[in-house]
Amino acid sequence: MTISGPIISIKDATKRFRTVVALNQVSLDIFSGQVVVIIGPSGSGKSTLLRCINRLESVEEGEVWVNGVQINHPSTNINEVRVEVGMVFQHFNLFPHLTVLENVMLAQSIVRRRDKDESREIAYALLQKVGIREKIDVYPAKLSGGQQQRVAIARALAMNPKIMLFDEPTSALDPEMIKEVLDVMLDLAHEGMTMVVVTHEMGFARAAADRVIFMDQGEKIEDTTPVGLFENPESDRLRLFLSKILDH
Amino acid sequence: MRVPPPDTTAPRQYFDIRKLARNIVRRQLWFIAFLAIDLFIVALILNDPILIDTWNFIWPGISITIQITLVSFFFATLIGLVTAFARISKNILIYNISTFYVELFRGLPLLVIILVFNFVLTPALIDIIAQIRLLDDLLQSLMGFNAEVIANTTLRSRDVQETTRIMLAFALAYGAFMSEVFRAGIISINKGQIEAGRSLGMTYSQAMRYIVLPQAIRNVLPAMANNFVLLLKDTSLASVVAVPEISQLTRQYSSNRFRYPQGLLVLSFIYANLTIIMSMGVYWLEARLHADTKED
Numbered sequence: 001m002t003i004s005g006p007i008i009s010i011k012d013a014t015k016r017f018r019t020v021v022a023l024n025q026v027s028l029d030i031f032s033g034q035v036v037v038i039i040g041p042s043g044s045g046k047s048t049l050l051r052c053i054n055r056l057e058s059v060e061e062g063e064v065w066v067n068g069v070q071i072n073h074p075s076t077n078i079n080e081v082r083v084e085v086g087m088v089f090q091h092f093n094l095f096p097h098l099t100v101l102e103n104v105m106l107a108q109s110i111v112r113r114r115d116k117d118e119s120r121e122i123a124y125a126l127l128q129k130v131g132i133r134e135k136i137d138v139y140p141a142k143l144s145g146g147q148q149q150r151v152a153i154a155r156a157l158a159m160n161p162k163i164m165l166f167d168e169p170t171s172a173l174d175p176e177m178i179k180e181v182l183d184v185m186l187d188l189a190h191e192g193m194t195m196v197v198v199t200h201e202m203g204f205a206r207a208a209a210d211r212v213i214f215m216d217q218g219e220k221i222e223d224t225t226p227v228g229l230f231e232n233p234e235s236d237r238l239r240l241f242l243s244k245i246l247d248h
Numbered sequence: 249m250r251v252p253p254p255d256t257t258a259p260r261q262y263f264d265i266r267k268l269a270r271n272i273v274r275r276q277l278w279f280i281a282f283l284a285i286d287l288f289i290v291a292l293i294l295n296d297p298i299l300i301d302t303w304n305f306i307w308p309g310i311s312i313t314i315q316i317t318l319v320s321f322f323f324a325t326l327i328g329l330v331t332a333f334a335r336i337s338k339n340i341l342i343y344n345i346s347t348f349y350v351e352l353f354r355g356l357p358l359l360v361i362i363l364v365f366n367f368v369l370t371p372a373l374i375d376i377i378a379q380i381r382l383l384d385d386l387l388q389s390l391m392g393f394n395a396e397v398i399a400n401t402t403l404r405s406r407d408v409q410e411t412t413r414i415m416l417a418f419a420l421a422y423g424a425f426m427s428e429v430f431r432a433g434i435i436s437i438n439k440g441q442i443e444a445g446r447s448l449g450m451t452y453s454q455a456m457r458y459i460v461l462p463q464a465i466r467n468v469l470p471a472m473a474n475n476f477v478l479l480l481k482d483t484s485l486a487s488v489v490a491v492p493e494i495s496q497l498t499r500q501y502s503s504n505r506f507r508y509p510q511g512l513l514v515l516s517f518i519y520a521n522l523t524i525i526m527s528m529g530v531y532w533l534e535a536r537l538h539a540d541t542k543e544d
Contacts, residue, residue, distance in 0.1 A: 054447055083449035093444035097462050106458060107448035152444075159448055 006065075007032045007163060007194055008053055013062035015048060015218075022048040023059065024218040032162070035195045037205040037226075040215035041241055046198045049215065050165050053196065054078075054085045067162060083111060086156030090168040092148040094140040094155070100127065101136040104155045112159060119158070126154040130184050146177030150184055157188075164188065166197040200245065205229070214238045282524060289517050302510040305501045309494035310518060316411065316493060317480045320418035324479070325472070327419060328426025333456075335431050346427070353424035358417075359485055365417035366489040371405040378402035414486045422479055429471045433464035466537060473530040477523050484519075494518055 006029035015023040022045045030036050038046040051057040052064055055071050055078050064072050071081050095103050101123055108119035127133050130150040132143075140148055149169055156164060166185065170178045182204050189195055189208040197204070205212050205226050212229045214222040216237050222229075233239045272280075293299040334346035353361065377383050388398045391407065437460045445455035465472075487496035494515055502511035 056443055056447065079446075079449045079451055082447055085447070087444075087447035089440060089444065091440055093438070093440040095441065095444070095459055095463075097466065107445070107450060110454055110458060111449040156448070 006030055007067055008196070009065040010049070010052070011063040011065075013049070013052060013059040013064060015052065015057060015059050021218045023052070025062070026218070026220050028213065028220065028223075030194065030196065032194050033192045034210045035189045035197070035208050036211045036213060037209040038196065038198045038213045038215060039200065039205065039241070044215040045218040046215045047167055050167050050196060050198050053163070053165055054082050054087055079111070083159050084162045086159060086161035086164045088149070088152050088156055088164065088166045088169045090171050092140070092145070092152045092172075094148055094152055096140050099137050099139055100132060100143070100151050103140065103151060104158050107155070108158050122158055123154070126157050127151070130154045131180070144177060145173045146180045149173065149181045153181075153184055163194045163196070166195065166199065168198050168200070170199065170201055202245070214241065216241070286517075286521065289513070293514070298507065299510055299514065302501060302507060302514050306494055306497045306511070306514050306518070309492055309497040312411065312491065313480070313483050313493040316415055316418065316483045316486060316491070317476070320415045320422060321476055321479055323415070323419035324422035324426050327423025328430050331423060331427035332430035332434060335427060336434060350424045350427055353421050358421055358482055359488065361421050362414060362417045362485055362489060366410060366413045370408055370413045370416070374403050374405050374408060410489045410491045414489060414491050418479065418482070422475060425475055426472070429468050429475065430464065433468035434460060436467060437463050469537060470530055470534050473526070473533055477526045477530070480522060480526065481519065
């Protein structure tokens with residue numbers, strides 16, 4: 001099935017947490033194969049925006065369309081949409097009672113209804129790809145942060161998603177482990193995966209992003225290219241933000 | 249000052265008998281004392297015809313004590329699990345009904361619950377059931393009455409044994425306790441676990457069943473086992489409605505023959521051994537769980 005037009009389309013999304021406006025009339029179209037990096041100061045609504053794409057948060061006003069389905073419509077079966085949208089969390093959220101292999105196999109069997117052999121083969125291949133093949137029978141607690149995050153990426157990829165969401169995937173990692181995770185993400189980007197990444201890693205934005213979205217106080221301030229971001233920031237708020245994160 | 253590298257050629261000490269012995273003396277002395285007293289009491293009983301008589305009268309009650317404990321605990325666990333989910337439900341009606349049940353049953357003394365179930369609720373319930381032909385016949389056939397009896401009579405209060413009534417009371421009372429144990433276990437699991445499961449396309453119940461419950465139950469296994477020991481001890485309350493478990497048999501025996509010291513000695517001996525065995529199980533369980541979650 002080919003969908004003409006954007007694979008993700010957010011129209012005038014608004015969301016409040018009590019009195020705080022987390023998203024204010026945000027509109028965003030993302031096309032298949034694009035790598036979109038969302039940056040912004042903490043509390044700017046970038047994680048909320050990301051979580052609205054698979055309805056871990058629901059918007060109060062506006063529309064969110066993913067893969068041709070309006071996901072904030074009451075009749076939508078969200079689980080069918082979520083299968084196509086992988087998500088990687090800041091704190092990995094691996095299942096601690098399952099081994100690495102079981103982590104990658106679980107949803108394949110109960111959601112995708114694959115049999116044991118098939119899901120094991122897929123898990124082997126993906127764990128090989130993220131470089132954890134030798135740790136498959138280990139429990140997550142015995143892995144380093146970088147290894148856990150790579151398993152989490154494999155777990156999400158095992159569902160064959162069309163879109164991958166990354167919510168600050170390297171923020172909880174020790175510095176020496178950031179690269180191994182970013183390398184896996186770069187590979188994915190080069191393979192043409194549609195990716196939406198909330199991150200503070202400007203290096204990743206420069207190397208892999210097609211677009212960079214800058215958010216502040218729940219609003220989309222700029223929608224630009226990585227080159228445009230660094231060489232030609234239009235708004236004062238972005239210039240201020242860049243000066244804060246780059247001057248050290 | 250440089251620290252010399254560890255000597256890797258020296259034979260590794262796998263088993264240090266002195267350390268083990270020291271550890272046993274320090275940490276297991278209570279258990280050795282318990283075993284010694286246990287053996288002493290066994291010797292006492294074997295060498296005293298009166299105590300043998302006492303023992304022979306009381307010990308058949310052990311099977312009923314254990315039966316009440318196991319059956320009540322099984323149903324209490326089921327009730328507790330269902331109630332725990334009801335208590336974290338967003339549905340107003342389900343939440344309030346389950347909370348009412350938990351607060352009521354936790355607020356009443358177990359003895360009162362037993363008396364109410366035995367003398368008031370069960371007879372009242374059976375009167376209601378007897379009015380409803382279909383339910384009445386169904387229950388009678390479940391209880392193994394023959395066809396003629398089923399057709400011609402209705403269920404009477406005395407058809408339901410005290411043991412059954414008592415197990416109903418225990419199951420509901422401990423179900424309320426257990427629901428709090430399970431609820432604590434479920435809400436102790438990080439919200440990110442459910443989010444991870446749901447973002448993979450699992451339904452709420454799939455995420456609960458495959459991700460949250462296995463972790464929650466593992467966390468609360470020691471608390472469950474603790475409730476099991478408490479329930480075992482509380483079955484002694486069944487004696488107030490003349491269920492022939494060990495406490496009831498002891499009361500009967502002691503008062504008939506005026507042998508209170510003998511009766512109570514044997515009774516305490518049985519309870520202490522049953523609960524100590526259970527406690528050992530709890531220790532073992534805790535140690536095993538701890539070993540599983542250790543980082544190395």
